[in-house]
Amino acid sequence: MYNKRFIIPGLVIFVLFVTFPLWFNAFSTASPVPKPELPPGGEKECVAPASEMRDRHMVLLNEWRDGVLRDGERDVITVGGKQYRKGLQMACMQCHTSKEKFCDTCHDYTSVKPFCWDCHLTPEEAALKKETH
Amino acid sequence: MKYAFSFLAVIALILIAWLGSQIPGMPYLFGIALPYLAMMIFLGGFVYRVVQWGKSPVPFSIQTTCGQGKSLDFIKHDRLEAPDTTAEVVARMFLEIVTFRSLFRNTKSELHDGPKITYESSKWLWLFAIIFHYSFLMVVIRHMRLFLDPVPFWIAWLEFGDGLFQVGAPTWYMTDIGLLAGCVLLFSRRLITRHVRFISLVNDYFPLVLIFAIAVTGILMRYFLRTEIDIVNIKQLAVGLVTFSPVIGTEIGAIFYIHLFLVCVLLAYFPFSKLMHFAGVFMSPTRNMKNNTRAVRHVNPWNPKIIPHSYGGYEDEFREFMVDSGIPVEKELPPKKDEEKDEE
Ligand code: HEM
Numbered sequence: 001m002y003n004k005r006f007i008i009p010g011l012v013i014f015v016l017f018v019t020f021p022l023w024f025n026a027f028s029t030a031s032p033v034p035k036p037e038l039p040p041g042g043e044k045e046c047v048a049p050a051s052e053m054r055d056r057h058m059v060l061l062n063e064w065r066d067g068v069l070r071d072g073e074r075d076v077i078t079v080g081g082k083q084y085r086k087g088l089q090m091a092c093m094q095c096h097t098s099k100e101k102f103c104d105t106c107h108d109y110t111s112v113k114p115f116c117w118d119c120h121l122t123p124e125e126a127a128l129k130k131e132t133h
Numbered sequence: 134m135k136y137a138f139s140f141l142a143v144i145a146l147i148l149i150a151w152l153g154s155q156i157p158g159m160p161y162l163f164g165i166a167l168p169y170l171a172m173m174i175f176l177g178g179f180v181y182r183v184v185q186w187g188k189s190p191v192p193f194s195i196q197t198t199c200g201q202g203k204s205l206d207f208i209k210h211d212r213l214e215a216p217d218t219t220a221e222v223v224a225r226m227f228l229e230i231v232t233f234r235s236l237f238r239n240t241k242s243e244l245h246d247g248p249k250i251t252y253e254s255s256k257w258l259w260l261f262a263i264i265f266h267y268s269f270l271m272v273v274i275r276h277m278r279l280f281l282d283p284v285p286f287w288i289a290w291l292e293f294g295d296g297l298f299q300v301g302a303p304t305w306y307m308t309d310i311g312l313l314a315g316c317v318l319l320f321s322r323r324l325i326t327r328h329v330r331f332i333s334l335v336n337d338y339f340p341l342v343l344i345f346a347i348a349v350t351g352i353l354m355r356y357f358l359r360t361e362i363d364i365v366n367i368k369q370l371a372v373g374l375v376t377f378s379p380v381i382g383t384e385i386g387a388i389f390y391i392h393l394f395l396v397c398v399l400l401a402y403f404p405f406s407k408l409m410h411f412a413g414v415f416m417s418p419t420r421n422m423k424n425n426t427r428a429v430r431h432v433n434p435w436n437p438k439i440i441p442h443s444y445g446g447y448e449d450e451f452r453e454f455m456v457d458s459g460i461p462v463e464k465e466l467p468p469k470k471d472e473e474k475d476e477e
Contacts, residue, residue, distance in 0.1 A: 001187040002434060010415060011180055018176060021280040021375040030372070031283050034365055051383070054366075056359040062302040110364050111284035111292065115299060 034105040039095040045080045047091065058114075061088060088120050097123050136324065139338040143346045143395070150394035151387050163390040164370060165379045171397035178404025183412050194431035196422040199238075203425065215424040222423055229420055233262055261322060265315025268308040269344070271295060272351075275306070279364075279371040301356070309352050316345035340408055343399055350392040361386035 001007065016023070046053050048060065064086055067073040077084045077091055084091040096102040099122040107113065121129065154163045200214025216222045228234045236259040242252050275291055278284045296304035320341045323333045354362055366382045367389060373379035403409070415421070423429075448455065448462055455462050 001184060002190060003187060007183060007187045007416075011183055014412075015176060015180070018172075021277065024281050024285075025372065025376050028283060030376075033369065051363075052360075054363045055361060058302040059359055065302075106365050109282075110368050111278040111289055112303075112364075113289060113293070114302070115304075 031109055034109045036103075036105045037096075037098060037101040040097055041095055043080055043082075043095045046095075047077060047079055061092075061116075064088075088116060089123075089126065093123050093126075099123065135333065135335045136320075136338040136342075138335055139342040142339060143342050146343075146395060146398055147346065147350075147391050150391040154387050154390035154394075160381050160385065160390065163394055164381055164385070165374065167397045168374060168393065171400040175400040175403055178401075179409075179412065182404050182409055183416070186412075186416050190434040191418045191422070192433040192435060194422055194424075194426045195418050196424050197419045198424050202427070204427075217423060217425050217428075219423070222421060226415070226420055230414055233259055233266075236262055257318075258322065261315060261318040264311050265319055268311030268315055271308040272306075272312055272348075275308075279368050280375050282368070282372045303355055305356070309348065309355075312348045313345065313352070316341050316348065320345070336406060340399075340402075340406060343395060343402075347392060347395045347399065350388055350395065354386070354388045354392055358386065358388050362389060 053060075065088075067075075068086055073086065075086045077086055079095075084094055093099070099117070103114075150163060153159050196216075198215045200211025201209060202215040203210045203217040210217065212221045213225050213228065216225050225234075237254065237256065239255050239258050240252050241255040242250055244250055271291065275288065275295065278288050278292070281288070292306075295306040295308050298305065298307065320338070323329050323337060323341075361384055363383065363385075367385060370379060370381055370385070445463075448464065452462055452464070452466055456466050
């Protein structure tokens with residue numbers, strides 16, 4: 001083979017690059033499988049079946065947001081006999097009372113950073129706001 | 134017909150994965166066995182091709198010279214277009230690989246009224262190629278969030294930058310549009326430019342259609358067909374694959390298996406296709422050789438080993454015979470001792 005001193009290091013770098021996930025995971029501690037905390041309030045049902053929520057809660061939130069803000073559908077959602085107002089803080093966070101123990105467990109695992117909380121208040125922040133007023 | 138065949142082939146692949154993954158037990162084939170197999174073919178084939186290229190001799194110094202080579206001091210040397218030192222070659226290669234500099238030239242001749250012929254650089258190919266390749270790179274790097282655990286912080290930066298427009302949820306990525314647009318534009322170029330169409334083969338169309346289908350299935354999975362697409366579950370499978378302990382937890386939708394199967398086909402096809410230009414761009418003698426033939430002699434490595442034989446050496450070897458047959462020699466034979474005795 002000609003130009004061994006360039007081609008062999010080049011190939012080694014290439015193979016290391018392609019197999020990067022192997023090395024990376026071998027030398028790092030795996031995070032535990034996310035275990036989102038079930039609603040501490042004792043609610044038994046979500047706004048949709050749990051499996052569907054896992055798959056497409058972001059799509060649902062987007063639909064809700066567009067519905068509420070663009071079409072004025074400020075509806076009332078009834079889950080398990082209780083009524084909630086359609087919204088992120090007004091529905092989801094009423095049952096899932098901790099963003100950190102619920103939403104973030106999955107999101108950290110899959111590197112998802114919803115920007116919603118730039119404006120919307122997490123339950124903790126909302127509680128803090130109430131205290132100061 | 135050639136492009137129609139590419140579409141048919143990709144549709145057939147989609148059907149195989151779609152129907153196949155519905156058969157009980159088959160998710161293990163499509164989700165675990167085939168990805169490992171494809172990766173092995175990819176790595177093995179890639180290394181094999183590169184070694185094969187490395188074994189091919191370069192008989193001549195065949196760099197493409199696009200500017201004034203190094204000459205006398207008062208003649209301006211074009212360092213990038215006719216590199217003379219290793220550093221200049223590295224600079225040229227770097228710009229070629231990172232900015233596709235040679236596509237920026239892509240001269241096109243046109244006949245106008247007159248008749249008058251004009252030569253102009255057609256930048257479209259460069260633009261389409263840049264959009265396509267950088268989108269592809271970005272998509273592949275972002276996919277690492279499915280394989281790396283914990284996800285390195287800089288991947289989150291890329292995701293943030295890519296989703297800067299914050300459209301919809303999950304947020305749309307610019308590079309998703311870029312990848313689709315890149316495929317469509319490069320494909321259309323092959324159809325619309327007559328002379329490019331003339332030289333296009335199935336193996337020019339097929340990779341574009343295949344990558345287009347990968348992008349479409351990925352986008353469908355992320356934004357539209359989210360049934361049985363639990364990313365937490367998929368990430369467990371992906372991390373399992375790279376830690377050699379794969380598990381398929383809950384059921385995963387067919388769209389995921391279609392996406393993954395097409396990627397496997399791409400990986401396995403890669404080493405035997407024109408996609409090897411990925412390695413080829415590094416190994417092109419037309420780019421990676423120095424333009425210094427006036428200063429350094431390029432020896433063809435396949436030349437037989439011929440030991441130099443000067444006239445002096447030739448005469449030394451055959452002097453006796455030459456003298457015998459009366460051929461003039463530069464150096465006479467040494468006087469013979471017994472001959473001298475005879476004369477006495
Ligand atoms: C050549 C390599 C690949 C290409 C070009 C590609 C392309 C894409 C594209 C364009 C998307 C849309 C969303 C995004 O950009 O993140 C996507 C999504 C996705 N791809 Fe791939 N893909 C590739 C390999 C893979 C592999 C090997 C897997 C196996 C785990 C995979 C799994 C997924 C999943 C799960 C999604 C949905 C992500 C989400 O919902 O956020 N892809 N792909």
